[in-house]
Amino acid sequence: MSILHNELTKILDGKQLTPHFQPIVSLSQKKIMGYEALIRGPSDSPLHSPFNLFDTAERFDCSIKLEYICRELTIKRYAALNIKEKLFINVSPSVLLQPDFKKGETLKFLDQFGVDPRFVVIELTEHQPTDDFQLMREAVTHYRKMGFEIAIDDLGAGYSGLRLWSELQPEYVKIDMHFIQGINNDPVKLNFVRSIQNIASSLNCNVIAEGIETEEEFKAVEQLGITHAQGYYFARPTAIPLEKVDESLFVVSTQPSQLNATKASHIAQYIRPVSAETAISEVMSLFHNESDLTILPLVDDNVAAGIIFRDHFLFKLFSSRYGIELYGKKPIKTFIEKTPLSFDQNTPIESVSKQLTDSMRNDQAFIISSDGKYIGVGTILKLLEEITRQQIRNARHANPLTLLPGSVPINEQIDQLLAANIPFSFGYFDLDHFKPFNDVYGYSAGDNIIKAVADTLTRYIPAESGMVGHIGGDDFIVIFMGHDWLTRCENILESFENTVPAYYTDADVRAGGIHAENRAGESCFFPLISLSVGLVDSMSTAQCQSHVDIADLASEAKKQAKKIDGNSYFINHRIAPKTPENPESFAHNPVVKLHVVG
Template sequence: MPDLRKEIINILDGKLLTPHFQPIVSLTHKKILGYEALIRGPSNSPLHSPFNLFTTAERFNLSTKLEFLCREITIQRYADLDIKEKLFINASPLVLLQPEFKKGETLRLLDQYGVNPRSVVIELTEHKPADNYEIMRASAKHYRGMGFEIALDDLGAGYSGLRLWAELLPEYVKIDKHFVHSLHNDPIKLNFVRSIQSMAVSLNCSVIAEGIETQEEFKAIEKIGITNAQGYYFARPTAVPVKEIDKALFAIEQDTDCKSAPFNNATTAVQIIRDITPISAKTTISDVMNLFHHNSELTILPLVDDNIASGIIFRDKFLTKLFSSRYGIDLHGKNPIKMFIENTPLCIDKNMPIDLVSKQLTSLMTNDPAFIITHNGEYMGVGTLLDLLAEFTRQQIDNAKHANPLTLLPGSVPINNQINQLLANKIPFGFGYFDLDNFKPFNDVYSYDAGDAIIKAVANTLIQYIPAESGRVGHIGGDDFIVIFTCDDWLTRCKNILKAFESTVPSHYSDKDINAGGIHTENRAGEKCFFPLISLSVGLVDPVSTSQCQSHVDIADLASEAKKMAKKIPGNSLFINQRMAAKNSGNFQSFTHSATKLHIVN
């Protein structure tokens, strides 16, 4: 068993510590705000991990010596790396009470290595119960007196975090990672974090969410409006810190929405953009007041620096706060307007469909009358709820004009527009033409109401197996349906549709006709004929073939060819037209469906 006392003394005497730096990311500006310094012992030592290292130091009354050594090594390395962003250093308040504590030592180190104290943030942690708050208050006062900013670490993990927050009024508060882990699936955690963000706004404090490890956690944190984050999702602690965060990490949800945009709607956020000249978040409150005073029509001011929006100032809210007891022009006129920012503004990519914009605004339950419209994450302009509502209403009316009155599914016009948009954006998709067999004889014998019921059954089956995230279903008239497939398993879905429809058909016939396998009635020439039970024929065009088409007209031609071939096959069947993909090589695939299995027909 190793002698831990000897081990910790050897580490301290030999300065055998290595600082690692983990970035703290500004979600508002989509770049690194600063780095938290984390200490590691020698890799071959039982005290390599920070927990073992600091626990052992405390056990042998060496905590103060260890903390000062950590600080010295960290500041030296920070200076050597010439890091421009803020440095977050952990500090234990109890160290101030130790006899060997040296006042002013941190400032001496900063001066020695040429580091500006204003670039340092001291993270205070309180994990032990206490009857009073004198130690924490003394710590905050001590470090603030040196020009440092203060962060309250691990909020929610200590014994009296909320009271400390209210008394210390730190510049930053870090939410303990327990409340971040899987918060997107935990309503209690979501409400807790929302409350923290709300309190932070009222206390003019920035929140840092620690321990973000997944896309889902990041998305949840961003939607709540938290402005800073830290965790493995962005980067792990390293001896040589990363200098930039991959921009794609900030745009996951945006990219997903924009990729699915052509499948949902042809009208995007760019149609409602307002070109409003932004101002810097550093603009003084008195200057903003003058802008509003000299332009009575100005109601919205976006705050933008380096092409990144950090907030929106609304005229009415601004004036209300300015002339309230808390904000006065005489008292705060020279302060930057950023102190009025309550939440990170909702940013919408210009290519996001109008219906998805509406859905996102509804899910966030935002009361703000405007939002930012961006391109590749950079400011383009502003969108307002009024403009969004007007465009959404116009679009709904336009869609209603082209909807089938029986099924209310979109007709050929909106479907063709979406096909052309998919082709223009080079997004792969499959296409299907669904047509009923033996429909007219059934309609003649069982009445138009029965025929309408069969058509509705087809529509319901298609919608069931092709939800919005997998494609778009259209009804182009009579018993003809078309489908845009935006999913990879389009063929499997079609096979399932044939099975489901076949099981539905008997409910629309009499027992006599079911037993007979069909009906006897006149054909178009007036001759008595036997017609089998209604079935579904599907002509399909695969994504490779659609990608080689120029417009919806080319795709319609291919689908019609495939549908004609499918209708030559008895029963529920599908036929895949790969003429474009095979370059006229005759590569076709057809399938028929029986009650027990699918057959490939060569």
């Protein structure tokens, strides 16, 4: 018998295992909704780490025994700590499928320690291929009948995660940490997780993003509408679990377009809720006595559990053969078909609309909350009315050619960012040699070039990365959010240089430009159109008092960029603000010229 086998036997026989608990956080309610139980071996043992422990158990055919002991100790500790949130217990599908698997063992432990099965989530953790899906369905049905919920762990990393999801239809799916780590800088990961969230919403399944470690990852996940999260960013696994997450961790991911946007609170209507335990007969009487009541939120302890719609409720009640006689004494929660969508009161209505659309659900109403507590109900009708009103307002200040925001909304956004002390960088984009191109090729071709600039800018500056404005003619403004602003600018210039030749004849492209009259009426040669960009970094914008100061800096930088041939940019570094005591022009560091694409 090997040393590791002896060590494993000693640990199992002595039940020398310690459960640790890592919080799973509800992002909508901003609080802990459950804990995943993670087992550790003795601290002085080579089997201390879960990987070594379970790998060794599998090697010596002790997986079932290990899992039963883990469950027993976990449930015992969970009960002893009097935890009120859900308990996520890891279970290997391969163990469920083994012939000597004992059904009812988990329930026996729950009965022994006084734990309600409805508070337990069986988390299927796949480390080996799963082939017998029929047996898996039977095992999951067995657990569900006892009151358990089901979760699939590490979606995207296993052998058959999507097949398991389809076959078992779990209440939760946990996205593997590989797709979460660095998601803020990886469009492939971002699109993968967005797709998973969209599928989950249509299946009424909750997504848990595992492995969040940084604020940037949290912001990216939160923007996608992911409902739950887990990772070191919130807390590490500990033997004594964290009871409350630091509220400062729920940072608001501010986009420029959201600063003065209409918030969800604007469309919230307070409807007096009832408890989910209210008898159906009482709800029936409520609808009968209040003819204008069409929506009834179900709320307990300030948290919404569901929404009852009058028409659907009455149809379901009276379409049954026995109707009120059959259902009357049952709690109204039995009519809840899916958890209602919920939005914080400070969520911009554009984000509400996007998440409702992405969810692919036809909900007519949704919950609006403050720090996870119910404050009212929003309806699709009110949302559409407000969005329409906002679009009309925005259209008044939009450029008619590109439909991008004009100078008024751009200046408002800049001043809002400065007032909120939110860091941002700034870019002033201007076309070179545009007038001669317009003279030779015509106004229609000129408009197409303008639209090409707008398309390039919006492609590289999505809403979550900044804001693009068209302030007139061939002048564009970009507000950059994030640390990658310079890389985005370089990508824009490179992309535009590759785009421009398509707007010239082959002969002009080969010649490298066109002949046209200058402003003095003299015939001159003008190179192909390019972009000159005046940039102001975040350290410099932070010292400015208003959009006027920033415009001065950017204009000065743009003039310098225009002295450089081809697509280029110039960064203006400001080191001293203009003050009443110092009314002179701004002082600057030596400015570095950067010719990116020539």
